[in-house]
Amino acid sequence: MSLMNVNARSPMDIDLGLFHNEDADETFLKRLSVYATIRPGDLKSDISVSRTNGHNSLTDLFKIWDLKEQTVIGSEDGHEEHLPEQLELRDHELSVKGFEIDSRIVPGFRYTVRYIGTKEYLFDGEARRLETIGLGYGRRMTFQGDSLNFNDCFFWSDSIPEGFAFNIDALREGDAFTIADAESQLIGTVEVQKVEFPQIEKDTFIEGNAVVKNVKVRFACFVKLFNHHNQNLVNVNTQDFEVVEGIAQTVKERGSKEAVVKRISDVHFNSLGKCTLHYDP
Structure with a gap:
């Protein structure tokens, strides 16, 4: 099948931005503050239904979060100028061009794929699991x-001269984990509601018979704490919804078709402090 038969577009919630600085993070949290007491049912409601309380849905909220912010520089006349958008290979992307395929691209992991030099993504911008490299x-x-x-979800590495940019997709909406606090006590669970793009691969290595990738992720999640009546370990009235980031250890075991996020380390909750999230199958 020729490359022209593969769907491509630049989706609203996928762009070429990087993680933001602390000021941007503060702005993001302020935009989320109206959801501090959101109920689980609200997150599952139909976003097409008009709301009477004036609040946007969670999906709309993340669309508002602009990943396309460009660097602003000052010109000689004192006016702000925006740097032209860079469409070549980004620091968080891996290259496929001709015969050359980045060695960190491994079957079993999910990737979004962009045409280098454009904003267009293959497969309608959806992250798909790489099955084989011919x-x-x-x-x-x-x-x-x-x-x-x-x-029909395939292409050849030499289909276009400019090549393709791969970006890892480790964490997904709906993933669930158990929360372990700094003392390794299990205190609750989280369910991922939305993941910010891009997820940034930090390193890849072999451990036993598995391929392991550490991926920096930032996500919004619903927090549900265990009610330890006797031990009184946690405050069950703590905030239910938070935006956090951490390092997702994604493992592709030998014989397995798909990599799995085993744990997310260095996660800091405002109400719980530093925690580790463990895979909750």
Whole structure:
């Protein structure tokens, strides 16, 4: 199949931004502050239904969060100028071009794929699991398809001269984890509601028979604490909804088709302090 048959676009909630500084984080938290007491049912409500309380849905809130902020520089006449948008390979992206495929790109992990030099993404901007990397010069990159009988989610590495930019997608909306506090006590659970783009791969290494990637992630999650009546370990009235970041350890075991986030370390909750999130199958 030719490359022209592969869908591509630049989705609203995927862009080329990086993680923001502390001021941007503060702005982001302020925008989320109206959801501090949000109920689980509110997060599952239909975003197309108009609201009478004046608050946006969670999905709309993240669309407002602008990942396209450009660096502003001062000109000689005192007016602000915006630097032109860079569409080449970003620091958080891995390159596929001709026969050359970045060694950190591994089957079993999910990636979003962008045409280098454009804002357009393959597969409608959806992150898909890489299934195989073919042999030869024009190497076929095959991703998880929508049907077991027919899979058109593939392209060849030499399809376009500019090449392709891969970005890791480790954490997903709906992922659930158990919270362990600084003393390794299990105190509750979290469910991921939204993940900010991009997720940034920090390193890749082999551990036993597994491929391990550490990925920096930032996400919004719903927090539910255990009610320890006798031990009185935690305050069950703590904030239910928080935005946090951490390092997701993503593991692809030998014989497994898909990598799994085993834990997220260095997560700091405003109400709980430093915690570690463990995979909750």
